[in-house]
């Protein structure tokens with residue numbers, strides 16, 4: 076299958092994702108290479124067998140959905156998907172005890188972030204501190220009571236903060252630690268991914284938070300593994316590489332075992348090492364077959380890995396990292412998304428599409 080890159084304001088779906096005789100809560104666009112997507116069908120209309128047959132007869136295998144309607148599509152898949160039911164929101168599994176109250180620092184975070192009397196760098200530091208604490212809790216015990224709520228709380232607070240104060244992104248990037256660790260890496264990746272989701276046009280806080288949660292947990296498959304596996308950027312010629320690669324599928328297993336049924340988290344844990352040219356793992360997915368959230372995390376993950384120091388490998392500057400991502404690793408990434416990512420670093424908030 077040819078790699079597919081689309082306008083960053085859209086994500087691609089397979090025709091087979093759509094069930095005949097169902098009502099779609101999202102718009103459908105046709106994709107033509109090099110042209111603007113063409114509006115094909117309005118949301119809230121029935122997707123009939125006749126329409127399906129017409130698309131098949133015209134050789135259409137993929138359609139586009141506006142990025143801002145990702146959550147509607149995920150809910151549709153959860154309802155009608157033949158496999159991989161994917162509710163958009165994290166929810167405690169049935170039978171779980173009620174979530175305990177949030178830690179005071181976590182509970183007061185939204186109010187602190189919204190308090191413009193407080194210096195911006197103080198609010199940014201508070202958010203980084205809370206997100207680190209939550210990632211640490213997840214890495215220690217994914218089944219911890221109240222953890223889904225805490226992950227959602229910090230992801231939503233991050234999304235709202237970046238929406239309301241675009242300048243916060245640049246300040247947080249300046250404050251981030253530049254030594255690699257699995258905790259700080261998850262935290263950084265979530266921040267970059269959340270900003271990228273906003274810059275790609277997602278304006279619905281629930282959808283932005285869903286992607287932020289998934290980014291916070293993308294490497295959860297490393298939980299409990301020895302530092303020789305977790306704290307390294309493992310090249311293919313390393314003897315530990317086969318074991319290191321397993322963290323992707325292990326992540327989804329750990330999430331499912333802990334009762335997580337958040338489809339975006341499951342997809343991102345599994346597919347955040349897929350490359351657009353099909354050279355990634357675990358499935359070797361190509362282009363738009365890779366879930367949009369996983370494509371975003373792939374970019375954020377790579378940028379953080381390159382710009383943080385690990386043992387004898389010094390951190391690259393942002394410019395060096397982006398140069399390498401564009402020139403040497405470019406085939407791995409969704410190109411329109413990479414362009415938006417670069418623009419978002421240059422002018423935080425300035426490229427957001429509403």
Ligand SMILES: [Fe+2]
Pocket residue numbers: 293294322347348
């Ligand atoms: Fe990973």
